Amino acid sequence: MKKLYGVTTAMITPMYENGEINLEGTKELTNFLIDKGVDCLYPLGTTGEMFKLSVSERKRVAEAVIQTANNRVNVFIHVGAMNQRDTIDLAQHAYEAGADGIGVVTPAFFSANDYEIEEYYATVSKKLPSDFPIYLYSIPQLSGNELSIPVVKKLVEKYENIIGIKYSYPDFVMLKDYLAVGNDGFSALTGADSLFLPALALGCDGVVSGVSCVFPEPFVEIYKAYQNKELDRARELQRHADKLITLLKGGSNMSYFKKAIEYRGIQAGSVKAPQLDIGSQEEKELIEKLDGWKLNIPLVIR
Template structure:
């Protein structure tokens, strides 16, 4: 079964000024990221504003990414939704269109106890073939539910297709616990872009990075240097990647990613309400900061 690895880019979702999904821009972004050397694509997650899209819209975006990628990179579709039926519908759809796997976030907003979380993931995993890769997705600071290590272990024991977890909280003690699930045969990818290199050193397979949607180069360079056992270079690349993370506010507002991409010549449209686009003044400040960073790192990529 396919794994997430290396630089897995969490993709933004382009909208026009009226909030409609722009599939041509989804395809353009897909091509841009592949051209920059990312290893996997992860549309329709938090960076992709997933809970603001309808099931129909999410299916259309998933189809566009899978078709445009055309097996050149690994594609996992995030399918977690606000209700179980929608999640299962999206999971089945991802399998039917030829995605390599799916990510499934914990139920959100409403509290769920450990048994409820276990049964939720087992039910979703059972809705698709057991050779179709599934990553659990734990982002407790947004979802309000935390997937404990022992619960993830129980899910893995019941579901052969649950092979890993995306963990988007910067807790390395928990990362280490996750790495020991299934006697160590369990894929862990952090969602904290700034911890990419130390996560690799711990044994994680890669990162799921929103910042790499706008600036994939330093992340790809960090991974390549690590795989070449060039630790000094990897540290330098991670430092640059971290500077981009800080400039783009670590994805606290997806407008940073969208405006950065537009500054780079990749039009990914607008935010969907209730979020609003940056003002002209905010865009000018961002452009100046990014131009300074690009000058510092131009000779390194």
């Protein structure tokens, strides 16, 4: 089965000022990221403002990314929703639309115990072919629900299509324990951009990175350097990436991502309410800082 690896870019969802999705911008961004050398695409997750979009909007964005990518890179659609019915609907749509796999965030906001979380994923798994890859997605600081090691172990043992996890909390002990689940083929990726290189050293397959949606180049170069055993260069590039992560607020305000993507010439537009776009002065300061960052990164940004 296909999997996520290397630089997996968590895509923003381009929108117009009125909050409507921008499918042309989505296609433009898809081509931009593939041309820059990312390994996989992961639209409609946290970076893609998932819960703020309707099921219909999410389906149209998924189709645009899958069709534009046209098998050039692996495309895993995030399908987790606020209720199980919508999650299954989106999961089945992703499969029918030609996605290479899906990601599914834990139940969110409302507390769910281990048994409920296990049943949730089991139900999704059984609604899909056994050879269609599913990644669990844990982001407990936002969802409010943790994916425990025993639950992950049970799911991996019982369901062939559950092949990996995206873990978006900077806890290396937990990440290590996820890696030890099941057999050697279990796939784990960090969702913390600043931990890309350390996660590779730990044995992870890569990063699911929101910041790489804006500047994929340093992340692509980190992965190349690591594969080539050029660890000093990889560490230097990670330090430069860390500065960029700080400038972009680490994805805590998606308007920063969208303004920075437009700085690169790609249609990105506005964030969906109730979040608001940053003001003109804040945007000006961001652009000045990005100009300064680009001057200091060695031979990566063209």
